[in-house]
Amino acid sequence: MPEPISTQAAAYLREWAQREQAASPELAAVLNSIADNGLPRPDECTPWEQLRDEHYKRLGIVVDSWHVA
Incomplete structure (x- = not known):
């Protein structure tokens, strides 16, 4: 199960994703995924x-x- 992140960190990641959306849709998707689901476990x-x-x-x-x- 992913490691949860703080609400503040998730909000920051979403803001970052919005800034990066035009330059890199793939990066924005990853940032949004982390904001929504938390960080993957290191062994994954x-x-x-x-x-x-x-x-x-x-x-x-x-x-x-x-x-x-």
């Missing part, structure tokens, strides 16, 4: 490092343990 998430490395591979960027070249 993909580590950011894994997402980064997969994206670098799609872009054809060489990745080693310390930097991107």
Whole structure:
């Protein structure tokens, strides 16, 4: 079950989502989802490092343990 967030945090996320809507509908959808449902549990998430490395591979960027070249 997601971790609930405060009413104030949810309101802030909704305001942020509105500001970002025109620039990034996907980000706005994620922010609204967090505001509505709370944060996902860490064990349900993909580590950011894994997402980064997969994206670098799609872009054809060489990745080693310390930097991107």
